[in-house]
Amino acid sequence: MSEELSREDLQAALGVRQEMGAEIEPALVDSLARKIEATVERRFQAEMVASKAEADAARAGQGGRLAVGIVSLVMAIPLTAIAGGMSGFLGMLLVWVGIVAVNVAMAIRRPHA
Incomplete structure (x- = not known):
């Protein structure tokens, strides 16, 4: 039995209900409820996997930023x-401007999707 719920399934269930009468209704309702539950569960699981992947990517991005900061x-x-020693104050200023630029660029960089 397929766990995918489609428009045709609903139309077929209504057709069976009309042909067989009210005595078949509990079985039809149970069958449709199982399919709906399976569809909702599958979508929920897919959303949880996607959410976890996004959280892992965000954590990895934070780890990279921290590593760049420490280095x-x-x-x-x-x-x-x-x-x-080689260039005096201007050389030190240039080094620190470069360090700040690298860290700012890393901080504002968007994580990979």
């Missing part, structure tokens, strides 16, 4: 020292 701060120390 940026770790790399900022030697880059600042090197730039400061």
Whole structure:
């Protein structure tokens, strides 16, 4: 028995009800109720899977942002020292502008769908 509910199923159930009379009605109602429940359950499960996938993608995006932030701060120390030693304040300023730009770009980036 198919668990998909269609317009034809409903029309067939009404036709059977008209031909067989009221004594068949409880069985028809039970059959239609099972199909409706199965359809709702299947749609609910599909929605839950999609919702979980979206939540996992959001968490993965947050993890990537955190990793970029940590790596940026770790790399900022030697880059600042090197730039400061070679170019002075302007070199350090350029390093920090680059670090801030990378982190801002990562923060405003949209997660992949």
